[in-house]
Amino acid sequence: MNGHLxxxxxEAAVVPExxxxxxxxxxxxxxxxxxxxxxxxxxxxxxxxxxxxxxDTVAYVEGRWxxxxxxxxRLLAANHAGxxxxxxxxxxxxxxxxxxxxxxxxxxxxxxxxxxxxxxVPSGDVLIYSVExxxxxxxxxxxxxxxxxxxxxxxxxxALLSARLGMERARAATASLAMLGLPAxxxxxxxxxxxxxxxxxxxxxxxxxxxxxxxxxxxxxxxxLFAQALAALNHGLISIExxxxxxxAQNDRPPMIVHLVPIxxxxxxxxxxxxxIVMVTPVxxxxxxxxxxxxxLFDLTPAEARVARGISEGRTVDAxxxxxxxxxxxxxxxLKAVLAKTGLRRxxxxxxxxxxxxxxxxxxxx
Numbered sequence: 001m002n003g004h005l006x007x008x009x010x011e012a013a014v015v016p017e018x019x020x021x022x023x024x025x026x027x028x029x030x031x032x033x034x035x036x037x038x039x040x041x042x043x044x045x046x047x048x049x050x051x052x053x054x055x056d057t058v059a060y061v062e063g064r065w066x067x068x069x070x071x072x073x074r075l076l077a078a079n080h081a082g083x084x085x086x087x088x089x090x091x092x093x094x095x096x097x098x099x100x101x102x103x104x105x106x107x108x109x110x111x112x113x114x115x116x117x118x119x120x121v122p123s124g125d126v127l128i129y130s131v132e133x134x135x136x137x138x139x140x141x142x143x144x145x146x147x148x149x150x151x152x153x154x155x156x157x158x159a160l161l162s163a164r165l166g167m168e169r170a171r172a173a174t175a176s177l178a179m180l181g182l183p184a185x186x187x188x189x190x191x192x193x194x195x196x197x198x199x200x201x202x203x204x205x206x207x208x209x210x211x212x213x214x215x216x217x218x219x220x221x222x223x224x225l226f227a228q229a230l231a232a233l234n235h236g237l238i239s240i241e242x243x244x245x246x247x248x249a250q251n252d253r254p255p256m257i258v259h260l261v262p263i264x265x266x267x268x269x270x271x272x273x274x275x276x277i278v279m280v281t282p283v284x285x286x287x288x289x290x291x292x293x294x295x296x297l298f299d300l301t302p303a304e305a306r307v308a309r310g311i312s313e314g315r316t317v318d319a320x321x322x323x324x325x326x327x328x329x330x331x332x333x334x335l336k337a338v339l340a341k342t343g344l345r346r347x348x349x350x351x352x353x354x355x356x357x358x359x360x361x362x363x364x365x366x
Contacts, residue, residue: 013158084116190213
């Protein structure tokens with residue numbers, strides 16, 4: 001057995017960027033084009049591939065072929081602690097080639113023979129090592145399967161270690177933010193809570209709510225904006241920028257801003273399932289945000305940010321209109337846009353959020 005390859009496998013468990021190289025070398029044992037390591041859940045597909053399979057895997061996921069996978073249910077049903085070939089889980093080689101996914105996705109790309117093994121991990125995922133071979137090479141030989149099976153315990157332990165380290169990284173991130181006095185949590189794909197620090201736990205359930213489907217905000221208006229941000233994140237529409245959602249003051253609780261920060265890193269995402277960090281920051285009276293900060297926080301136009309800044313300073317609509325030489329109607333329209341983007345209903349709520357003042361008792365701030 002290749003001792004250097006085994007060392008590399010365990011190194012990849014700690015340095016996820018090495019997984020493509022590991023998969024390439026393991027695939028060489030079966031004379032495969034490459035290997036894809038991916039999650040079994042068709043509703044939460046995360047993956048890392050050897051270099052020669054990268055573009056094919058991008059096309060596979062973008063075409064939603066994982067939802068038409070005839071091989072995977074057979075592999076999982078076999079419950080075999082080793083690699084199984086397509087010809088092992090289908091009744092005949094002819095049936096392999098008649099499978100919709102193989103016939104319409106793999107064959108046009110020159111592929112068509114494969115093998116795989118399933119690895120359950122503590123996060124609840126099942127990871128699949130999928131070995132893909134060019135069609136003209138024929139089915140993977142049993143001798144190659146035996147060599148892959150010899151490596152499987154190491155591949156399984158490396159995947160388990162990566163998953164465990166991923167959870168520890170998430171916990172470390174929230175612990176570090178707690179040291180800065182920031183309530184924080186890490187979300188899985190889809191917005192479900194993965195881990196949180198004690199400061200964040202104190203906000204549950206009055207401010208944050210840990211629901212079965214996703215983390216939610218107790219404020220209906222704020223949660224609508226938060227749900228939009230999560231949807232954008234899940235569909236890949238948030239790349240680097242942070243999304244911020246304001247929560248108006250209520251009773252003795254000051255206004256707050258919830259920040260959704262995307263987490264990136266190809267192979268990291270496969271193992272730790274973390275997609276974003278949620279941080280909650282209170283707004284204090286001495287920190288009235290500048291127009292530029294407001295613009296960045298809530299995706300305001302420069303004109304809208306200028307009006308929001310004026311409101312936070314306690315100015316009236318008339319005063320803002322006079323100061324900037326525009327009509328009252330223009331200011332009112334810009335104010336309406338600001339309220340819509342911040343999920344607030346009234347001018348006093350906006351002023352309270354931005355200036356740190358509490359909404360007067362008896363008001364119905366969401």
